[in-house]
Amino acid sequence: MSLTQKSKKFLEDLHIYLLSSGKNLNEIKEITKELEDHLLEAEANGKSVDQVVGDSPSAYMESISGEMKSDLASWTKYFPLVLLGPIAFTIFGDLINGGELAYSLFHIIGIIVYTLLFIIGVAIVLKYTSKKQSSVTKEIFILSLPIIVSMLFYLSVLFLDTMIDTPIVHFGEIGSIVIGSVVFLLIIAFSIWSKTIIIPVVLLALFLPDILLKETALSESSKLIIGMFITYSLIGLYLFYIFVKERKKQQGSE
Amino acid sequence: MSHTQMMKGIIDGCLLAIIDGKECYGYEMAERLGEYGFDAVSEGTIYPLLMRMQREGLVTSVRRASTAGPQRKYYSLTKEGKQALVEFSLRWQQLEKSVNAVLKKEME
Structure with a gap:
């Protein structure tokens, strides 16, 4: 017992349509499996695809898609990772190698601007993509824009820091311990929240x-x-x- | 309200009743609806409705092997689903009475 070409085609189209609308993969599998079972049984009883999906397969796909939530939320949780990662890397590296933290004013302002740039950028693109129904590739491209821009910004801060002379701020022993602990706690909090x-x-x-x-x-x-x-x-x-x-x-x- | 929207609300209620009668899977429900005379509705219409009812917590589903062989997704009503069915039934009886009264009186 197998499906007719027309049914197979419909199921494939539905799968692609839901995937490109950014729906959850498990939910996609579930509904296509359910419809496949239905079509198998319907065809075994002499019914056609049209009797199952109606006159307009695309309208039917839309009505299915409308009941499924977008899956982007499941990976936006990685945003804080991108923000926290480089900062933690810099601070822990210096704590382990040098002991006390000391950064140039330029570097400190750079980190603050980087954080703001990242948060504002992410907020703008999230708002933009949630309103628009675009393909997943396009959405991923748009969402990665603020990440790429702020990463490049941070890298150029690190690079320029070696060339530009600004006063060095020494945090001292207690200051270093406080900063290290705060970053450490942030990482723990993020790890628990994102479950990674x-x-x-x-x-x-x-x-x-x-x-x-x-x-x-x-x-x-x-x-x-x-x-x-x-x-x-x-x-x-x-x-x-x-x-x-x-x-x-x-x-x-x- | 368009014809299809009105139908969806009615089919919602009928699905609740069918599931309440006996835990069942999608194809069974479609068949039953057809037997009751809803043959103008394409069978697949039930799935978006079931997805919504599941999201709203009116039905739950389990995947289980059927006697015929393949695994199937069986639906059953939750407490909220049973409550929704009672409400639908009351609303429908009221509506039916009103429509019948209008038709009877005005078409005489």
């Missing part, structure tokens, strides 16, 4: 080798190689763990 431990994992992967190898008598080059090995292994392990988890989730939903 990607920032802690990446930070650990980047800084653990430094901490572990600092006191050893190894030569600089072997430190570098072992350090890189630890970094890539940790990130690799994490990606593998995510991959296995996602696969289990997919199998569970089928």
Whole structure:
């Protein structure tokens, strides 16, 4: 027992239509499976696709799509990651290597502008995309614009900081501990909220080798190689763990 | 209100009644509606309605193997669904009475 070409075509079209409207993948699978079952049984009883989907398949697809929510919310949770990541990287790196924090005025203003630029940019594009019904590729492109722009901005701040001379602000021991703790708490809060431990994992992967190898008598080059090995292994392990988890989730939903 | 909108509201209520009678899956509901004379409505119409009713918490669904073989999504009413059915039934009886009265009186 298999479907007629026309039914198959309809199900494929529906799948693509819902995907390109940015709907949740599991929900898409669920409704297409349900309709496939329905069409199978209908055709076995001598009914046509038209009797199931009506005169206008596109109007029918729209009515299905209208009852499903967009899936963008599930990955906008990664926005804070992009904001927090570079700042945490800079601050923790300096805390581990130097102890007390000291940044040029230029760098500090740069971080503040970067944060504002990022938040305002994200707010604007989220508002824009929620009003418009565009394809997923276009939506992802629009949403990544503020990320790319603010990242480039931060990189250029880091780069220009080495060339421009502005007064250095020393935070002292207590100031450094306070800043470090605040960033640390923000990361914990973000990890709990987004249910991902990607920032802690990446930070650990980047800084653990430094901490572990600092006191050893190894030569600089072997430190570098072992350090890189630890970094890539940790990130690799994490990606593998995510991959296995996602696969289990997919199998569970089928 | 357009014809289809009015129909949707009515089919909503009928689906609640059908599901209340016996836990069932989509194709079964469509068949039953057809048997009751709703054959002008295309069968697929029920799915967007079921999706909405599920979102509103009127029905729940479980995937289960049927006696015939494939896994099917079976729907049943929640407490809210049963309440909605009672309300629909009252509204409909009132509406039916009014429409009948108008027709009877005015078309004499």
